[in-house]
Amino acid sequence: MAAIETFYDVIRRQGVTRRSFTKFCSLTAASLGMGPIGAAKIANALETKERTPVIWMHGLECTCCSESFIRSAHPLVKDVVLSMISLDYDDTIMAAAGHQAEAILQETKEKYKGKYILAVEGNPPLNEGGMFCIDGGKPFVEKLKWMAEDAMAIIAWGACASWGCVQAAKPNPTQATPIDKVIHDKPIIKVPGCPPIAEVMTGVVTYITTFGRLPELDRQGRPNMFYSQRIHDKCYRRPHFDAGQFVEQWDDESARKGHCLYKMGCKGPTTYNACSTVRWNGGVSFPIQSGHGCIGCSEEGFWDKGPFYERLTNIHQFGVEKNADEIGLAAAGLVGAAVVTHAAATAVKRIVSKNNDHSA
Amino acid sequence: MTRLLVGPFNRVEGDLEVSLDIEDDAVASARVTTPLYRGFEQILVGRPMADALAIAPRICGICSVSQSMAAAAALRALYGVARAPNGVVAANLAHAAENMADHLTHFYIFFMPDFARAQYAGRSWHEAARRRFKAIEGAAANEVLQARRRLLEIMGILAGKWPHSLAFQPGGTTCAVDLGQKAQLVAIARDFRRFLEAIVFTAPLAVPLGLRTPEELERYCEGKGADGDFAAFCRIARALDLENLGRAANPLMSYGAYRGEAGAFLNAGVFDPIASALSPLDARAIREDVSHAYMRDGPEEPSLARTEPYVDKPDAYSFAKAPRLHGRPAEVGAVARLAVHGHPLVRALLERSRGSNVFVRVVARLIELAMVAEAAEGWAKALALNEPFCVVAPHDEDGDGVGLVEAARGSLGHWLGAQKGKIRSYQIIAPTTWNFSPRDASGVAGPVEQALVGAPLEGHGAGAASVQHVIRSFDPCMVCTAH
Numbered sequence: 074m075a076a077i078e079t080f081y082d083v084i085r086r087q088g089v090t091r092r093s094f095t096k097f098c099s100l101t102a103a104s105l106g107m108g109p110i111g112a113a114k115i116a117n118a119l120e121t122k123e124r125t126p127v128i129w130m131h132g133l134e135c136t137c138c139s140e141s142f143i144r145s146a147h148p149l150v151k152d153v154v155l156s157m158i159s160l161d162y163d164d165t166i167m168a169a170a171g172h173q174a175e176a177i178l179q180e181t182k183e184k185y186k187g188k189y190i191l192a193v194e195g196n197p198p199l200n201e202g203g204m205f206c207i208d209g210g211k212p213f214v215e216k217l218k219w220m221a222e223d224a225m226a227i228i229a230w231g232a233c234a235s236w237g238c239v240q241a242a243k244p245n246p247t248q249a250t251p252i253d254k255v256i257h258d259k260p261i262i263k264v265p266g267c268p269p270i271a272e273v274m275t276g277v278v279t280y281i282t283t284f285g286r287l288p289e290l291d292r293q294g295r296p297n298m299f300y301s302q303r304i305h306d307k308c309y310r311r312p313h314f315d316a317g318q319f320v321e322q323w324d325d326e327s328a329r330k331g332h333c334l335y336k337m338g339c340k341g342p343t344t345y346n347a348c349s350t351v352r353w354n355g356g357v358s359f360p361i362q363s364g365h366g367c368i369g370c371s372e373e374g375f376w377d378k379g380p381f382y383e384r385l386t387n388i389h390q391f392g393v394e395k396n397a398d399e400i401g402l403a404a405a406g407l408v409g410a411a412v413v414t415h416a417a418a419t420a421v422k423r424i425v426s427k428n429n430d431h432s433a
Numbered sequence: 434m435t436r437l438l439v440g441p442f443n444r445v446e447g448d449l450e451v452s453l454d455i456e457d458d459a460v461a462s463a464r465v466t467t468p469l470y471r472g473f474e475q476i477l478v479g480r481p482m483a484d485a486l487a488i489a490p491r492i493c494g495i496c497s498v499s500q501s502m503a504a505a506a507a508l509r510a511l512y513g514v515a516r517a518p519n520g521v522v523a524a525n526l527a528h529a530a531e532n533m534a535d536h537l538t539h540f541y542i543f544f545m546p547d548f549a550r551a552q553y554a555g556r557s558w559h560e561a562a563r564r565r566f567k568a569i570e571g572a573a574a575n576e577v578l579q580a581r582r583r584l585l586e587i588m589g590i591l592a593g594k595w596p597h598s599l600a601f602q603p604g605g606t607t608c609a610v611d612l613g614q615k616a617q618l619v620a621i622a623r624d625f626r627r628f629l630e631a632i633v634f635t636a637p638l639a640v641p642l643g644l645r646t647p648e649e650l651e652r653y654c655e656g657k658g659a660d661g662d663f664a665a666f667c668r669i670a671r672a673l674d675l676e677n678l679g680r681a682a683n684p685l686m687s688y689g690a691y692r693g694e695a696g697a698f699l700n701a702g703v704f705d706p707i708a709s710a711l712s713p714l715d716a717r718a719i720r721e722d723v724s725h726a727y728m729r730d731g732p733e734e735p736s737l738a739r740t741e742p743y744v745d746k747p748d749a750y751s752f753a754k755a756p757r758l759h760g761r762p763a764e765v766g767a768v769a770r771l772a773v774h775g776h777p778l779v780r781a782l783l784e785r786s787r788g789s790n791v792f793v794r795v796v797a798r799l800i801e802l803a804m805v806a807e808a809a810e811g812w813a814k815a816l817a818l819n820e821p822f823c824v825v826a827p828h829d830e831d832g833d834g835v836g837l838v839e840a841a842r843g844s845l846g847h848w849l850g851a852q853k854g855k856i857r858s859y860q861i862i863a864p865t866t867w868n869f870s871p872r873d874a875s876g877v878a879g880p881v882e883q884a885l886v887g888a889p890l891e892g893h894g895a896g897a898a899s900v901q902h903v904i905r906s907f908d909p910c911m912v913c914t915a916h
Contacts, residue, residue: 087570133471135912136446137494137596143578167568170443171895198471204727204744205752207468208448209441239476239491246472246742267597268494323607324517324823354589355582363593363600364607368487370597376488380481 080282081120094119104276104351105288106298118283125282126181126189128220129163132213133206133240133249134195138231139163141268142275175209178216182223190281191224193217195233197255198240198247205247214255226260226287227252228277232370235263235294242376253294262287263294265346267370272351273299293373295345304341304367307349310334320364328364338382339366346371434461437895442904444543444568446495447911449869451904452750453885458892460900463878463885465869470727470752473916474740477859482508482851483828485859487599489847492861492916494596495538498531498588499840500847500913501601503861506836507849509603512829517821518694520605522812523591525691525698526618527598527606528838529809530587533625535841536767536802537584539908541566541577541662544795547901548669552893558669565665573632573662580628587621590614605823610816618813626806635661638803645777647785650796663799675792679903681884682707682788683762685769686714686867688846690839691808698808699839702773703758706783711773715759716837716846721862722755722873724748735848735860736833751871752915755879756862764789764880765843765867766907768797776800789884791906798908830854840864842908863913881907 084094095116102111129139162169162177169177181189195213198205203212221227229252232238240249253261264277277296280288288296305311313319314333321327321336333339341349344367348359360367369375440450450466473492477485489504490497502524509516516524545566553559565573585595591608592598600607610618626638634641636657644650654664670676689701701714720733727749729741742752755762763769768789771779778800782793829851836847843864850858870879881904890897 131448133469135491135494135497135596137491137497140494140596167443170901171440173896174441174443201742201744205470205742206448207450210438210450239473239488240471242476242488244475246475247470249471267491322823322825323602323604324609324821328607329609348594352589353594354586357586357589358593360593360599362608363591363598364609365593365599368599376476379484379487381487382481382483 077123079120079122080124083124101276101279104272105280115279115283122283122285123188125225125285126185127192127278127282128178128181128189128224129192129194130217130220132193132195132197132208132217132233132252133247134231134233136194137268138194138233138274141271142230143271178220182220186223188225189223190226190228190278191220191259192228192230192278193234193252194230196237196241196249196252198249199255200246200248205249217252217255221256221259224259225285226262226281227256228281229253229261229263229265229294230274231269232265232267232375235265236373236375238267239376260287261294262290262296265295265300265371265373269371270299270347270351270353273347299347299351300345300371302345302347302350304344304346304349304361308341308361309349310361323364334361334364334366337366338368338380340369340372340375340378341367344369344372344375439895439900442909444546444905445909445911446493447909447914449904449909449911451885451900453895453900455890455894458890460885460888460890463882464750465753465871465879465881466751467753467869467911467914468751469911470742470915471912472740472742474859474861477856480856481854482511482849482856485847485849485856486602489859489861490597492863493910493913495535495910496531496840496842496845496913497596498528498592498598498601499838499845501598502528502838503836503845503847504849505601505603506838507834507847508836509826509834510836511832511834511849511851512603512826514604514824514826516603517605517824519609519817519820519822520602520824521693522815523606523608523610523822524601525693526622526809526812526816527588527591527601529691529805529812530584531595532839532841533802533805533809534581534584535908536798537577537581539841539905540666540795540798541573542568543908544902544905545573545662545666546571547898547905550898552891552896552898556672558665558672561665562669565662576628576632580625580632583621584625587618590617590621602823602826604826605821607823609822610818612818615813615816615818618816619810622806622810622813626810629803629806633661633663633799634658634803635664638807641800641803642807644800646781647778650778666795666799670792670795673902675795675902676782676786676790678888678899679791679794679884679906680786680788680887681764681790681880683764683880683883684758685772685783685789686758686763686765686844687770687773688714688716688837688839688844690770691805698805699770699774701837703763704769704772704783706772706786706788709780709784711775716835718759719846719862720757720760721860722757724755724874725750725871726754727752728754735846735862736835736850736858738848738860739858740860751869753866753869753871754862754915755870755873756867757873762870762873762877762879762883763867765864766794766797767801767841767843768794769843770839771797771801791902794906828854840913842910842913843867845913861916863910863916865907865910865914868907869909869911869914881909 099112197214549567588595592600689697691698
């Protein structure tokens with residue numbers, strides 16, 4: 074029997090040390106919330122299982138997902154994952170060009186039938202027979218369907234592939250369409266965000282290539298490990314929301330004190346993503362930390378839920394104690410019903426804790 | 434005569450196709466096709482005008498800050514406000530970080546790997562180029578991606594995240610930097626300068642920045658700079674005579690870059706490489722021709738133009754429109770910026786070739802990298818912590834505003850018209866639209882189409898490296914081109 078090529082063989086051949094490999098496994102296990110045994114599990118899988126090829130294709134998109142991905146926080150994660158994807162096919166960084174590149178797709182499709190992962194950044198536009206995204210002389214939608222036929226699973230990178238994103242905003246001139254509306258017979262994992270966070274992307278791709286199955290998904294097809302909490306739930310400005318301390322204008326005194334950006338249009342209360350925990354650019358920051366509200370870029374159809382900067386004019390200065398509820402109610406029309414529930418829950422909590430205070 | 438189709442291209446932002454007519458094993462004429470379109474200008478119309486700040490950057494995940502800057506500048510012009518001085522400095526610093534990351538990525542990840550092609554096996558420099566620059570496997574990629582990641586932490590600090598940062602507003606930036614952050618920014622800028630000095634130039638930045646003539650450049654490449662990647666490129670360029678490849682002699686245009694209270698760090702203007710003459714920029718002389726674009730006819734003036742696709746249009750071959758300045762194509766990018774600014778080495782190289790070429794485009798990019806890296810460190814130090822970063826912009830509901838900025842790849846303009854607080858019209862002309870312009874109604878080809886003429890194929894047909902060098906010397910960003 075011919076020796077199988079494992080992922081570990083590949084990275085060792087590329088000069089990654091054993092020590093670095095171990096570190097990669099523990100970092101990834103941590104980011105996936107797998108606990109101390111997780112690292113050993115990942116290491117074992119990578120050392121013994123046949124390497125899973127990843128094909129990375131681009132439809133209608135802006136390449137922000139790739140840009141986010143290739144500057145992963147930990148350089149090693151970047152090396153390892155880049156090696157993993159680029160060994161096969163990637164539009165943005167591969168060496169092969171033209172027909173040579175097309176041949177790689179054909180070869181992967183045959184040699185790894187049912188075993189490769191198809192990572193898709195962007196989406197197919199269906200209007201005018203797919204004319205708005207022509208790749209190698211053919212509509213992208215054809216290439217997508219062709220490569221999806223023999224894939225094990227599909228990763229929908231970013232808001233474009235997951236929901237349609239900006240090009241699908243009204244009036245959606247090209248009829249840009251999320252990939253799950255075009256591919257129906259394969260498991261699809263959605264990793265929304267515009268772009269998704271680098272660590273979320275590396276975490277997801279590592280999980281799938283390591284274990285050969287998808288992580289646990291929510292009802293919308295997103296991995297629970299990264300999308301089960303709202304930005305608001307873990308936002309460091311949250312105490313100021315609860316205390317009714319709000320920014321009124323960019324860079325005002327409240328902004329400098331780190332008060333809540335809700336009145337500047339922040340969509341953190343209705344957005345599910347890991348920005349406030351994982352953060353961006355190597356954990357340095359995230360939009361709210363730079364004084365700008367969340368625009369909700371990982372949510373379905375968020376472009377048509379604007380305006381992004383509409384200020385809530387019906388909220389006036391009021392006492393510290395009860396304003397969170399008032400704001401939640403006043404904002405309901407703008408941000409959605411979830412906020413009402415959330416504000417109510419906050420109010421209940423406060424009442425309970427107040428009562429506790431009284432009884433203590 | 435035979436016709437070849439080159440594409441799909443790899444290591445390019447977005448999709449690109451090039452059709453070449455071949456005679457005597459060289460390119461006789463070329464047509465450049467942008468085969469993708471999303472419809473930003475249609476999507477923006479009717480939305481609240483400030484939403485342009487969130488939507489327009491999504492045109493491109495590589496130069497999103499440039500798009501943000503142009504949208505904010507257009508709104509600022511419409512409102513008639515000025516930015517808080519700190520906001521200007523912070524925005525320049527963030528913009529510099531993105532542009533430097535772009536130049537670095539272009540050089541190492543997109544451009545240099547072509548010298549590792551098998552076509553060059555046997556050349557004296559090939560083995561070294563392969564070891565250093567081969568896509569994915571070359572030693573340089575690791576060092577560069579690492580330096581780039583660190584550089585982009587500037588974006589994290591100033592703008593929350595990158596790509597698609599949100600902090601840039603008409604009145605400044607939303608993030609007031611504190612003392613700790615300022616120290617971090619200075620340290621990141623300094624680390625990046627050191628990286629350039631150690632790896633790219635193997636000399637203090639003052640050395641490459643002091644080069645004034647092609648002869649000085651040669652001496653530097655044999656001397657102080659010899660071990661750096663810049664010199665490695667210059668040696669390969671000489672061996673392959675890249676100074677005589679990809680020549681085009683269009684006016685070189687710059688809107689001016691990194692504006693501050695004392696004017697722009699790099700001046701605006703138009704430089705004619707044939708006459709070696711500089712003239713002021715008149716942005717009102719810009720028009721867009723759609724005779725060969727899959728777009729319906731309409732007014733050619735950007736502020737009045739509409740963008741409506743028409744995919745069955747006869748004679749059309751690209752989604753890109755053909756922008757023209759005083760009726761002529763213009764080349765944009767680092768070479769144009771430095772020529773307009775009056776950089777002696779770039780001017781001398783342009784004069785020697787009587788036009789731009791593959792060599793000078795890359796040289797200008799790296800010299801600009803050094804210039805901006807030096808300036809960025811100063812900008813980080815100049816942030817005045819207790820002063821405002823953003824002023825409140827009074828929201829005029831009606832009017833027109835134009836935002837003209839320089840992205841890494843060249844001149845980027847947003848023309849915005851508003852009515853009752855909503856976007857009435859939005860027109861974008863991106864750098865790659867200028868460079869990768871299709872023909873106009875008079876049949877005049879765009880800069881890349883011109884530059885490809887004469888490229889020798891040496892029997893390699895559509896796979897010829899020369900074609901790749903010419904196209905990549907313009908650093909194509911196709912998603913910006915037709916957006």
